[in-house]
């Protein structure tokens with residue numbers, strides 16, 4: 001017998017929120033000004049599979065703090081989260097990332113011209129992820 005995974009996109013409970021905050025630290029993701037209402041999650045029944053965040057800046061929207069639990073990776077969970085956050089965004093969407101190849105597959109393009117809030121994020125990201133040159137990417141809304 002095979003069991004199929006069902007992926008439900010929803011918002012975090014307070015229990016999920018505690019887990020998400022720990023995972024954000026563990027995966028060295030953006031933990032700046034975390035707020036539960038910015039997040040969506042994917043669950044299979046009661047099990048948290050992944051999470052992601054839409055930050056609304058004055059000059060753009062930003063996807064950040066994307067994480068999928070290791071045992072659930074490469075099943076399309078990250079893609080589902082990004083696609084849902086893109087739907088929710090009102091402006092052009094940016095991401096600052098050290099894995100640009102992943103986001104190219106989801107329609108984002110590398111860009112050298114970006115809003116001031118993304119310049120700040122790029123500098124913050126160097127401190128958080130320890131990477132010299134995180135890539136700024138954009139998806140037109």
Ligand SMILES: CC(C)(COP(=O)(O)OP(=O)(O)OC[C@H]1O[C@@H](n2cnc3c(N)ncnc32)[C@H](O)[C@@H]1OP(=O)(O)O)[C@@H](O)C(=O)NCCC(=O)NCCS
Nearest residue numbers: 027066067068073074075076077078079097098099101102
């Ligand atoms: C990156 C991450 C969110 C991907 O989530 P996922 O649910 O496993 O991804 P999906 O199932 O949607 O996509 C899988 C595809 O992406 C590719 N992929 C996965 N991780 C990748 C990476 N780090 N770099 C490039 N491609 C990657 C896979 O090879 C696969 O490609 P295919 O469709 O051609 O076979 C997940 O690996 C993760 O949580 N990593 C740790 C935290 C992190 O790096 N977050 C992003 C910070 S910007």
